[in-house]
Amino acid sequence: MILAIETSCDDTSVALLEQGGRCVYQISKDQIKVHKKYGGVVPEDASRAHSEVLMALIHEALEAQSISLENDISVIAVTNRPGLMGALIVGAVTANTLAMVYGKKIIGINHLEGHIWSPWISEEEGSIFKPLFPHICLAVSGGHTQLYLVEAPGSYSVLGKSIDDAAGEALDKLAKSLDLDFPGGVYVDQLARHGNPDAYPFPIGIRKDKFNFSFSGVKAASLRLISSLKTPLSQAMKQDVCASFEKAITQALLLKLKNAIVEFPEIRQVTIVGGVSANTLLRNNAKKLAQEYSKELVIPPQKFCTDNAAMIGRAACWRLEGGIFDSTVVASPRSHVEDFKSWQA
Numbered sequence: 289m290i291l292a293i294e295t296s297c298d299d300t301s302v303a304l305l306e307q308g309g310r311c312v313y314q315i316s317k318d319q320i321k322v323h324k325k326y327g328g329v330v331p332e333d334a335s336r337a338h339s340e341v342l343m344a345l346i347h348e349a350l351e352a353q354s355i356s357l358e359n360d361i362s363v364i365a366v367t368n369r370p371g372l373m374g375a376l377i378v379g380a381v382t383a384n385t386l387a388m389v390y391g392k393k394i395i396g397i398n399h400l401e402g403h404i405w406s407p408w409i410s411e412e413e414g415s416i417f418k419p420l421f422p423h424i425c426l427a428v429s430g431g432h433t434q435l436y437l438v439e440a441p442g443s444y445s446v447l448g449k450s451i452d453d454a455a456g457e458a459l460d461k462l463a464k465s466l467d468l469d470f471p472g473g474v475y476v477d478q479l480a481r482h483g484n485p486d487a488y489p490f491p492i493g494i495r496k497d498k499f500n501f502s503f504s505g506v507k508a509a510s511l512r513l514i515s516s517l518k519t520p521l522s523q524a525m526k527q528d529v530c531a532s533f534e535k536a537i538t539q540a541l542l543l544k545l546k547n548a549i550v551e552f553p554e555i556r557q558v559t560i561v562g563g564v565s566a567n568t569l570l571r572n573n574a575k576k577l578a579q580e581y582s583k584e585l586v587i588p589p590q591k592f593c594t595d596n597a598a599m600i601g602r603a604a605c606w607r608l609e610g611g612i613f614d615s616t617v618v619a620s621p622r623s624h625v626e627d628f629k630s631w632q633a
């Protein structure tokens with residue numbers, strides 16, 4: 289079995305997977321309470337919170353499955369890049385130590401590669417989800433907005449990315465300026481369900497560029513709008529702002545996804561991953577888009593959308609099959625140059 293560990297940002301997560309990619313157990317602890325009062329993640333507090341709970345979660349997972357590290361785990365997979373340096377170090381040092389003490393193999397995984405593999409985690413006994421190659425993956429989270437051509441295990445081309453803010457970051461900023469709870473995207477989604485998406489015309493970013501995104505325009509426009517409106521904002525106004533903002537973000541994301549679908553007509557699968565893929569409008573409109581172009585759309589269940597360890601274990605499976613291991617894992621705040629190719633037409 290694989291023991292997987294994720295600590296790159298503000299979720300501590302531990303998972304146990306079979307070597308084919310079935311997740312048999314996952315336990316995660318978020319840090320919402322730790323960061324809530326600041327309206328954003330405080331790196332030092334994140335590291336401290338990871339180190340307080342990580343070993344306890346590992347024990348809990350092993351105990352829940354009545355297995356032991358000594359006898360039942362063959363490899364430890366851990367996120368070692370990109371992310372908050374202190375937070376990554378907690379996971380990497382724990383994994384290196386356990387691997388050395390118990391004589392286990394170890395694999396360092398890029399967090400974004402984890403998201404790319406998150407749609408292919410199975411749970412039911414006997415079931416294995418396998419991707420078709422190539423396929424298109426849209427990754428949208430608080431820290432990243434990226435469009436990938438997933439060519440083969442370990443071969444990922446970046447078609448486009450946000451040239452400024454991530455989509456989730458823009459949603460979280462809007463939420464903060466509307467005094468909504470943390471993490472903001474969830475509450476923007478809830479309010480948007482009751483608002484008018486055409487109330488305010490927000491920009492959808494660099495429309496002409498085929499694959500890249502920009503969310504700083506919509507963010508600035510929303511801040512300008514909010515400061516021009518009479519305060520305190522009524523609930524109805526907040527609902528309208530959220531619905532209009534959500535519409536602009538969703539349109540921008542799906543426009544570039546559509547461009548990718550048109551550019552690569554041979555692909556049969558499209559995936560949407562990362563925390564923002566929980567968004568109601570994005571999910572609904574992505575379904576319509578996929579149907580229109582006869583593509584299979586795969587969006588993982590919520591627990592594998594937000595940061596989680598199962599996706600890290602899943603991304604380790606092909607390396608395990610090929611006998612590709614690390615001798616020790618080193619944390620790095622950035623991706624390695626060889627992790628992703630940039631796509632050239």
Ligand code: KG4
Binds near residue numbers: 459568593594
């Ligand atoms: O992938 P994730 O858990 O962490 C990062 O790697 O960033 O994504 C978190 C992001 C946050 O920006 C949060 O506001 C957003 O996902 N989010 C949502 C929803 N649920 C979470 N955004 C829109 N609608 C949602 N329902």
Ligand code: ZN
Binds near residue numbers: 399403562563594
């Ligand atoms: Zn993430």
